[in-house]
Amino acid sequence: GAGVSQSPSNKVTEKGKDVELRCDPISGHTALYWYRQSLGQGLEFLIYFQGNSAPDKSGLPSDRFSAERTGGSVSTLTIQRTQQEDSAVYLCASSFGGPRFYEQYFGPGTRLTVT
Amino acid sequence: AQSVTQLDSHVSVSEGTPVLLRCNYSSSYSPSLFWYVQHPNKGLQLLLKYTSAATLVKGINGFEAEFKKSETSFHLTKPSAHMSDAAEYFCVVSDQTGNTPLVFGKGTRLSVIA
Incomplete structure (x- = not known):
């Protein structure tokens, strides 16, 4: 079956511009997560959606x-x-379902470069 | 709050020799623990998970990990390395509530030498 897809795969943008990154989760999955992976770092949690609950935004680095x-x-x-x-x-x-028991299926990622 | 420390940023082994990737965790509650693998230019894939059942967990591709509460460790092992095991490995922790997202370690890059 189809996995998690993300678009675009690569995005180059100029400093100061806005960007939108898209994620299509696996059909039927109630939970969705965004992470950021910087060079030499692990994955940094950004935001978590679970069903109709209010999202956990605790990982967002700024109001941007x-x-x-x-x-x-x-x-x-x-x-x-x-x-x-x-x-x-x-x-x-x-x-x-929630992160404790259910495997997370990852998309291939969007590589963002800000010049 | 939970955290995870991967003790080696890079491990190099010869093909056919054992693999040991070390991970220590900190959690206020009984944790769930995971190992994920990331092959070059590919997405992350779950290797195995511990969720308070058997302390010795077997995963895919011959990997296994043992949960040791007294040592707060969850080391990943494999008896015999294969060239295809070369990848980045992440140790991950989630707390008992299951409502906080996973916390990832910084990763260990495994190199396998022919």
């Missing part, structure tokens, strides 16, 4: 970052007024 999940499916991560330190690979994952 926001995310939505429409209809419990597709999610968009928006970064406003991008900075060079935003350059990273942004990974999306989905799972059947």
Whole structure:
């Protein structure tokens, strides 16, 4: 079956521009996660959606970052007024349920480069 | 709050020799622990997970890990390395509530020498 897909696979943008990254989770998965992976670092949690509950935004690094999940499916991560330190690979994952028991399935990521 | 420390940023082994990737965790509650693998230019894949059942967990591709509460460790092992095992490995912790997302270690890069 189809896995988690992300688009675009690569994005180059100028400092100060806004970008939108898209994630299509596996059908039927109620949980969706966004992570950021910088060179030489592990994955940094950004935001977590679970069903109809309010999202856990505790990992968002600044108010320039926001995310939505429409209809419990597709999610968009928006970064406003991008900075060079935003350059990273942004990974999306989905799972059947909460993070304690359910495997997260990861997408291939979007590589963001801010020039 | 939980945290995880991967003790080696890079491990190099010869093909056919054992693999040991070390991980220590800190958690206020009984944790769930995972190992994920990331092959070059590929997505992350779950190797195995511990969720308070058997302390010795077997995963895919011959990997296994043992949960040792007294040592707060969850080391990943494999008896015999294969060239295809070369990848980045992440140790991950989630607390008992299951409501906080996973916390990833910084990763260990495994190199396998022919």
